[in-house]
Amino acid sequence: MxxxxxxxxxxxxxxxxxxxxxxxxxxxxxxxxxxxxxxxxxxxxxxxxxxxxxxxxxxxxxxxxxxxxxxxxxxxxxDDDTAKRALRIHIPPSLLQQLALPMLRDFKSEHPDIRIDVSSAHVTGLPATNLDMAIVFDRPNVDDRVTDLLWNVRVAPLCSPQTARDCAGSSLADFLAGQELLHVKLDDEPRDLLWATFARQCTLAIPTEGGLAFDTAIAAAQYAMAANGVFLGDYDMFAQELADGRLVMPFVMSIDDGYGYYLKLHADDLADPAISVFRTWLINRFADHPRRASVPA
Missing domain, CATH: 1.10.10.10 (Winged helix-like DNA-binding domain superfamily/Winged helix DNA-binding domain)
Known part of the structure; x- marks a missing residue:
């Protein structure tokens, strides 16, 4: 072997x-x-x-x-340390920074005997590394792993307050046509997939090919806040930035783009008590996370 x-x-x-x-x-x-x-x-x-x-x-x-x-x-x-084997989990960067870090802090407070090693890299779907479990950003799919939906993504155009003020009174189509569209790249997909999906669902005749492309949503958000441009962001994931006024949603228009964050692991690993405890805790914590009321489409 x-x-x-x-x-x-x-x-x-x-x-x-x-x-x-x-x-x-x-x-x-x-x-x-x-x-x-x-x-x-x-x-x-x-x-x-x-x-x-x-x-x-x-x-x-x-x-x-x-x-x-x-x-x-x-x-x-x-080493007489069997109970303290570290669980290895992958968490996509944007989810880790925006939501999961305080969750991990709370889990460690409640379960100090369970060690966790976190890896985080830009990837759509499963990363090509050896892990006990992975949170993946993907569309719904079926494979040989146990799969739990943790966070359903719903996106809307988000930008800085200044960008919104500069285009006050414009229609959504005119606003987006006059802005730099910021893209979040997905593996093996066209760079403008998310904006093209948004334009199609909202019946907007706008060009979507131009603009900067980033590996992560958090990078696109940081660029939008520091410079200009508009990105498609999960308004629940960026709730704090919206509450602080660093980002704004200039139009009440959102879509479900078909993507979400899924926890994946092998079924036989559920026999490991630490993995089972962490999985159950994580599912419950995401389920209890406050989300704003639905934004009308």
């Missing part, structure tokens, strides 16, 4: 052998033995570059996760 994992991570018998400090022939024998045990080929060897077969792609992340969990458990036993 370790040999298969190393070769799969490097997509190279040479690279895998170097990682484990064994010979290439030994790595090959181990992988062949695993393939014979399964009755399935795990790698395509007849291509210029080693690639995983469908069976290999299915097995590799499971092996990686099991080996990682085994190593953590053994280290905990060795």
């Amino acid at each position: 370790r040999a298969f994992d190393a070769v799969g991570q490097h997509l190279s018998f040479t690279g895998g052998a170097a990682a484990l400090s064994v010979s290439q022939s030994a790595m090959s024998r181990h992988v062949i033995g695993l393939e014979e045990l399964l009755g399935k080929q795990l790698f395509h060897r007849d291509t210029p570059k080693l690639t995983l077969t469908a069976a290999g792609e299915e097995l590799l992340p499971v092996v990686r996760k099991c080996l990682d969990r085994l190593e953590q458990t053994m280290n905990g036993i060795r």
Whole structure:
């Protein structure tokens, strides 16, 4: 299993052998033995570059996760610290900064014995890292993971008070046509997807291709507050900025763009008491988070 994992991570018998400090022939024998045990080929060897077969792609992340969990458990036993294994969770940057940081503080106050390691990077969907659970920004989808909707996104055009004042009296279409539209990039999607969706749902004939694009909604919001432009922001996520007057919603027009924040984890991980406790706590905390009344569309 370790040999298969190393070769799969490097997509190279040479690279895998170097990682484990064994010979290439030994790595090959181990992988062949695993393939014979399964009755399935795990790698395509007849291509210029080693690639995983469908069976290999299915097995590799499971092996990686099991080996990682085994190593953590053994280290905990060795250090007499099994109960304090850190839970690894990914939280998208905007959600982390706007909502999740105080939640994590409260969870630590209530459960000081559970350690949490947080990673945060721009990504739509699941990040390509080894995690116990991940909050993802995505459309609804079905896969082999337990999926819980934490936060449904509803967006509206948001800008600085000065930007709104400069266009007082304009219609929504004229206002947006005369502004720099700030985009939040989504992986493998057109840069103007969110604005194009907003224009279509609101039947606005406006150009959406121009303007600056950012990796995160928080970056777009900070630019809008410091400079100019309009971004599509979740008005509940930016409730504090709206309350403080740093952002304004110049038009009462919002849409559900189909995206939300979902908690994802493997079903077998629910057997871990710490993961189960954190999942339940997080679902309840997001459910209890105050949200403003619906903005009429």
